[in-house]
Amino acid sequence: MPLGERLGDKTDSRYCGVETEFNDDMPQLLSCNMGGGFDFVVSPLMDPTYRPSLMEAGIPPFAGSDLVLSPLQWSSHVVGKISSWIDLDSEDEILRKDSEIVLKQEIAWASHLSLQACLLPTPKGVSCANYARCVNQILQNLNNMQLWLRIPLEKADDDSLNGNCDPLGKGQVDSWETWNCFRLLCEHHSQLSIALDVLSSLPSTNSLGRWFGESVRAAIIHTNSFLTNARGYPCLSKRHQKLIIAFFNHSIQIVVSGTPVHNLPMGSSELAANHTDNFDSVQRHSLRAYLDYVAYLYQKMDPLPEQERLELGYRDFLQSPLQPLMDNLEAQTYETFEKDTVKYIQYQRAISKALLDRISDEEASSKTTVLMVVGAGRGPLVRASLQAAEETGRKLKVYAVEKNPNAIVTLHSLVKLEGWENIVTIVSCDMRCWDAPEKADILVSELLGSFGDNELSPECLDGAQRFLKQDGVSIPTSYTSFIQPVTTSKLYNDVKSHKDLVHFETAYVVKLHRVARLAPSQPVFTFTHPEYSTTKDNQRYKKLQFEIPHDSGSVLVHGFAGYFDATLYKDVHLGIEPSTATPNMFSWFPIYFPLRTPVCVRPGSPLEVHLWRCCGSTKVWYEWCVTNPSACPIHNSNGRSYWVGL
Amino acid sequence: MPLGERLGDKTDSRYCGVETEFNDDMPQLLSCNMGGGFDFVVSPLMDPTYRPSLMEAGIPPFAGSDLVLSPLQWSSHVVGKISSWIDLDSEDEILRKDSEIVLKQEIAWASHLSLQACLLPTPKGVSCANYARCVNQILQNLNNMQLWLRIPLEKADDDSLNGNCDPLGKGQVDSWETWNCFRLLCEHHSQLSIALDVLSSLPSTNSLGRWFGESVRAAIIHTNSFLTNARGYPCLSKRHQKLIIAFFNHSIQIVVSGTPVHNLPMGSSELAANHTDNFDSVQRHSLRAYLDYVAYLYQKMDPLPEQERLELGYRDFLQSPLQPLMDNLEAQTYETFEKDTVKYIQYQRAISKALLDRISDEEASSKTTVLMVVGAGRGPLVRASLQAAEETGRKLKVYAVEKNPNAIVTLHSLVKLEGWENIVTIVSCDMRCWDAPEKADILVSELLGSFGDNELSPECLDGAQRFLKQDGVSIPTSYTSFIQPVTTSKLYNDVKSHKDLVHFETAYVVKLHRVARLAPSQPVFTFTHPEYSTTKDNQRYKKLQFEIPHDSGSVLVHGFAGYFDATLYKDVHLGIEPSTATPNMFSWFPIYFPLRTPVCVRPGSPLEVHLWRCCGSTKVWYEWCVTNPSACPIHNSNGRSYWVGL
Known part of the structure; x- marks a missing residue:
């Protein structure tokens, strides 16, 4: 049952999981936790007492056969938790070899079940190279499964270790270093991601910020990281709340872990009232109050602004920059950009100010300002200019220079439609080679790219500058x-x-x-x-x-x-x-x-x-x-x- | 005129150059220096007073046209020295732009002349990124010409800057850092190499050692780095001598630079006597005494040992390792390796010791030792074993196990030729699956690769171990x-x-x-x-x-x-x-x-x-x-x- 409905949020962060102990009876484990309101379990796949070196060759003690759950149940509701005792960088060679065997067996089993992800235990020692070597070998031949490396969210605030070149040395207090070393060894493999253990104290905000550039898939919150509110219910500190909200905003799933540490009367939760309709009859899940609090945080988030929702599909999506001089823009592109009201309001304000500076009130009715829009497109700057003229009561003569013959068509019909024939002259020409009939007072352009000069505004305006009066102004003036x-x-x-x-x-x-x-x-x-x-x-x-x-x-x-x-x-x-x-x-x-x-x-x-x-x-x-x-x-x-x- | 003849030395280090001032008269410059005994000049190509920003567009003031020398003269005897005033990382933008223009003009000119190399001036400031960017651009489209970046051989001995992450920061005292930064920026381009300026004091031996892993093409020795010997002649300190010899051994050319600082009577050089036959008549080169000393160092070098001469062609040549289990060796390979007398003497010594340890003098005539050569090839270890038996007076029964059917042919004829039929049994089989008729006292093998176990000696000997007696020995015992x-x-x-x-x-x-x-x-x-x-x-x-x-x-x-x-x-x-x-x-x-x-x-x-x-x-x-x-x-x-x- 998702944490709630939120306009535009189609990400996995709506789903909340729970970490469980090993249980041989997977169907029972699953129904109990799903019934308790969780969307998935993070559960061990193998008996944690198993050690290959102590056993005769035989069947590894997995939690049930693949048939105990349906394929959909396995893949949608179970994240495999790899045995947490494994330690591939132990000094103990037998433990090291047992660990490698079990890790490979469990991942192979999880792949067989088509699980979406497995949780890998936190690297234990001062070194993680052998662990990373083994995971890296697994990654080379893995199906679509994600491997979530479990990393505690901790970093000592006193930076006694500044610039230490020994990322996993004895002085290790920044768990990001462990992650960084591990993923560099695994060559940034895209199926290797992170599950963060959120502890009761949080490192500095700057240090937390780093994780939002990493592939964090889950955040595991321990019950003992919760505080207790006035009514005895679990809640989180302000900083923890902010962090959880940021996780939601970055499609990071929450997993609740641990045993209940808040002594609550059964069925008396107020916060949870909305969620318990169907399940009050069955035994209440012991971690329900924690889940309810997470859901409460999810539901109280501000809705995404409309523009953000429209742009969801563009998040972190690489687009090649335009080649505006070599290519002509398409109608759809003009359509999109012309809708940016704020931009044209700023242009109109700038043009108004320039008109007022150049033409005094006394000259307003006698003097006509020559304004050239270079790169007029389908006319939004022409409109902004005329509105500025109207707003300031100044007389304007406008040249609309545009190299794209397709946009020229639209410009002509705009001028006709608006009745601007006497004010606006349309010029179908590249501004860099136009032979202007007179010089301009004001040159208006919108040639800027995301990096300012990257769509060659400098080169274009160098060309247009020829027909600007000595005291003329360019809008923009600089960038x-x-x-x-x-x-x-x-x-x-x-x-x-x-x-x-x-x-x-x-x-x-x-x-x-x-x-x-x-x-x-x-x-x-x-x-x-x-x-x-x-x-x-x-x-x-x-x-x-x-x-x-x-x-x-x-x-x-x-x-x-x-x-x-x-x-x-x-x-x-x-x-x-x-x-x-x-x-x-x-x-x-x-x-x-x-x-x-x-x-x-x-x-x-x-x-x-x-x-x-x-x-x-x-x-x-x-x-x-x-x-x-x-x-x-x-x-x-x-x-x-x-x-x-x- | 080369420094001398040295058996096996076909490298450029036989040739010695001289750095000159700008001279408009290239033919005169060249004949004077060639006549003086040098093999090439390192000379400016352009008037050093030229600055593009101070000139009208026109012909850049190059030293003569391409016609003043023959193409062969240009390419064999002239290294272009890029104007040393250029500074692409200056704070002065005009100087920076002048530098970029001149650098590109001079390299283009040198390419036009098909020079083999140009000497780039030492990076001047605390930064070299813009210089490197410009050189890197040039390298992308360069013909075969080498660019020698001039780097002074200096490093402060007190390492106050240990671990400094600012390779070109104010504290810069290790010129290797400058080189390293420059070549990393230019992505290790193979046409970017080094000319080392050898100064009067040398950094530590360990620090010098680094340069022998780099692409150093030339070492420029300044006259003021020379000492004066008892007779008033230039000589070098022991450490300098050792360094120059190492340069010779690494195909690094010497270039003499500077003005004479030793006041010598003309024509009185004893050292130089052999070299001046043809040139005593013309005016003696002012740097001749320095050249003579360099030649003296070259000539007094020990000749290369024969084995080194044979292996010259293999220096720094990458070979794929053998696949001895999957492939059969060729006759030529056996031929080469069988010549390694030292190796088989060591084997014979080892076998002798083992025989003496296992068989007392009393048992010598009664007890026969079973020795199996696993991987016998064409028989060198069989021979070493029999010689050990003879040397120690012990009786031997030898099995020669070999998987290569081609080597078996040779083994048979060897046994026949030597009359070993009663002692040696040839087995055409892979040792890993041979069903031995009896167990061995001694197992002898030569399955080691350059990295010991890399040709799978461990796996092969695991297989052979089955037919070794409980107290038997393996030669080798370990690796x-x-x-x-x-x-x-x-x-x-x-x-x-x-x-x-x-x-x-x-x-x-x-x-x-x-x-x-x-x-x-x-x-x-x-x-x-x-x-x-x-x-x-x-x-x-x-x-x-x-x-x-x-x-x-x-x-x-x-x-x-x-x-x-x-x-x-x-x-x-x-x-x-x-x-x-x-x-x-x-x-x-x-x-x-x-x-x-x-x-x-x-x-x-x-x-x-x-x-x-x-x-x-x-x-x-x-x-x-x-x-x-x-x-x-x-x-x-x-x-x-x-x-x-x-």
């Missing part, structure tokens, strides 16, 4: 790109799945969701228009240093999220840089620059990044690299993998 | 494999050139030469024969920690060199582990385990390595990985890339 380092296992694996260099040297447009933002973003390249300098050059080079907050612990950087912020005119800006983003605007998702090899950054060590914007005669491209803490190959040399055509 | 971390740019690039995973997960047999051995080797797996334990298992797992000597500085580990040492019988051993290697034995080159991504190890940080020997029903394979200072993917999971068939 700046930004980057920040991120952890994003999902995107890394998606890029890697192409098995080529090209995809690792391409920047993608992507709605980042399962991502950890590791440090505040920093500005990269700025372009200002118009630009009359004689040494004008659209090539750029920027070196940046990021400091990862010390209490984050070590982090793995898969790449960089990129944004832009544009000054349209004076104080009117527009952008997607997270700290200053224009609210409710949806035209741009961030850009993502991947790294071929993720870089591990230890506390106290700066991350140094270099970005270049390079220009050739037919194309513009970026190159990027990291030089600290260690140097990586320069990505996309000569634009060999990714470029934007002029 | 142990060893590994040590190495720097070896050459092998890394050779493996990488295959552009696939398989080659990075294969162990190779290779005569290591251009390699830096970074720490003493450590034992890995040991096998003992016979082995009667009930839990007998030929799978192995070993975790090793290597400490890189602190005064080495940071190092790059490309992989691991592997060796073996075998105890044939009691104190008679045989092996190739460097510190205990049996002298003058040539049957085995080391084995090399590559790493997919080289690992940088900083001073004070241990290198942790894991090796597994895994056994399946049809094959045996190794897996390996590094977990410290950072974890890498486990190599060769399930033997997917490299295995030895059973």
Whole structure:
């Protein structure tokens, strides 16, 4: 029975599981826990007393045959819990060998049952290499099953171990290091994911943030992590609540574990009242109060805003950036972007301010401002300009310059429909070669990509600048790109799945969701228009240093999220840089620059990044690299993998 | 004129160059220096006062047109020296842009002239990323020309910066860090190599050792690095001499640089007497005394031993290991290995000792020892056994078991030729399934590979053990494999050139030469024969920690060199582990385990390595990985890339 219904939430986080002891009677185990309101069990598959070295060869003591449950029951309601005694990195060779045999037997059995996932016990010792070697061997030939490595959510706050290079050494207090070592050994295998053990005390918020860039599938909450509310019921601390909500938002399933530690009268739960209709007759599940509290947290979440719901399908989905100069946009694309009201309101505000600055009230009726929309598309900026003129009472003459002949068709009918024939002149031409009949006071354009200059706004406006008056203004006046380092296992694996260099040297447009933002973003390249300098050059080079907050612990950087912020005119800006983003605007998702090899950054060590914007005669491209803490190959040399055509 | 003739030396290190100033008159420059005894010049190609930003567009001021020298002269005798003022990482943007333009112009010009190499100036600042980006762009489209990055040979001895993660930070005192950063950015490009500036003081021997695993092409010795001998002539310190000899041995060319600092009477050189026959008439080259000293060092080198000369062609050449069980050896292979006298003398000594231990003098004439040679090949161990019997006066009955039917033919004729018919029984059978008519006192085998067990000696001897008496002995009694971390740019690039995973997960047999051995080797797996334990298992797992000597500085580990040492019988051993290697034995080159991504190890940080020997029903394979200072993917999971068939 799902935790509740939530508009738009189709993810597994609606389902809540329960961890159980070994039980030879699987049907009984399942019906008891399903009857108690849980959606699935995390249960041992094999008698925990079994040791191959102590047994004659025979049938391994599995919990029932495959026939005791239906295939659907096995696959939908059972997560296999691998024997927790196994220790593949023990000094005891017999234990090590027993562990390897049992691990392989249990996984093979779970595969036979078509389980969706198995829970692997937490690595025990100071080393996990042999465990990882064995799991890695299993992963090479596994069916669709996921392996959830169980990792306690713990990190010492006093960073006595700063920059320690011994991730699993004696001083080990950051469980993320264990995970990082394990998954690096298993080469980021996409079927290896995480089940986090949520303990009663939580590490720092920065350190928790790292997990949202990892493939966490489940969070196991122990009953002794719960507090007790005034009425004696289990509840969670504010920080725990926030964390659980974040898990829900990241499609992470909750699993309740442990024995009841709250002494509750049977059937008296108020919170649970809505959920117990069908089951009050049977014996109440001993962990029901904990489940009810989890459901309560789920149900009290704010509904997803409509725009978020519309964009659910785009979350963490890699899109190749547009080639706006080489290709013509399709009607559907115009349709989508024209709906971004907020953006055009900002443009209208900027144009109004410019008109008021340039034309005094006295001149308003006599002077006509020449405004050129370069890249007019199907006309939204033409409309915004005319509205600004109306709002300010200024007279306008508009040229709408557009290179896409298909958009020109729509422009003509718009002008006719609106009766703008006397004000608006449509020009079917690439702005870089248009021979304008007069010069403009105001040049308005919307040529920005997610990274500002990445759709070649600089090159286009350089061309248009010829027909701007000496004192004319460009809207936007300037724009700046930004980057920040991120952890994003999902995107890394998606890029890697192409098995080529090209995809690792391409920047993608992507709605980042399962991502950890590791440090505040920093500005990269700025372009200002118009630009009359004689040494004008659209090539750029920027070196940046990021400091990862010390209490984050070590982090793995898969790449960089990129944004832009544009000054349209004076104080009117527009952008997607997270700290200053224009609210409710949806035209741009961030850009993502991947790294071929993720870089591990230890506390106290700066991350140094270099970005270049390079220009050739037919194309513009970026190159990027990291030089600290260690140097990586320069990505996309000569634009060999990714470029934007002029 | 080469430095001298040396048997077997066909490398470029015979040729000595000289660094010159810019000279517009290339023919004059060349004839003066060639006449002075040098083989090539390292000369600027462009007027060093030229700055693009200060000039009108025009013809760049190159030193002469391409016609002033013949194509052969350009390519054989001129190394282009790129303008040393360039600084691509300057804070001064104009200087940076001038530098990029000039660097590209000069390299394009050098390519046009088909020069073999250009000397790139030393990176100047605390950062080299923009310089590397530009060089990397050039490398993507370069003809065969080499780019020699000039690096001063310097490293502060007090390691105040231990483990500093800022390789080019203010504290920079190890020039190897600069090189490492530069080449990582350029992705180990095989046309990017090194010219070392040898200064008057040298860093520690361990730190120098690193360079012999790198692609150093030239060593530039400054006149002020020379000392003065009793007669006023230039000479070098003992440490410098040793270094220069090592350069010669690694095909590194010497270039003399600077102005004369020794005030010598013209024509009075004694050392130089042999070399000046033709040139005494013309004006003596001002650096002639330095050249003569370099030639003197070259000529006084010990000649290469014959075996080394025979093996020159195998240096740093990757060979796939044998599959001795699946394939039959060819006659040529037997021929080569049978010539290894030292090896068979050791076997004979071991067999003699065993015979004397087992048969007292009193029993010598009555008791016959049953000796079985398993894997007899064409008979060398049969001969060694019979010689041991003769030497000790013991009676022997020999079974020669061999699975290769082609070798059996040779064995038969050998036995007939030597008249051994009454002593030697030839058995054409795989030892693992032979049904022996009696049990053996002594089992003799030579099934060892470069890494000991890698040709499946353990599995073969397990099979043969069935027909060994309870108190019988195996020769060898035991064997142990060893590994040590190495720097070896050459092998890394050779493996990488295959552009696939398989080659990075294969162990190779290779005569290591251009390699830096970074720490003493450590034992890995040991096998003992016979082995009667009930839990007998030929799978192995070993975790090793290597400490890189602190005064080495940071190092790059490309992989691991592997060796073996075998105890044939009691104190008679045989092996190739460097510190205990049996002298003058040539049957085995080391084995090399590559790493997919080289690992940088900083001073004070241990290198942790894991090796597994895994056994399946049809094959045996190794897996390996590094977990410290950072974890890498486990190599060769399930033997997917490299295995030895059973």
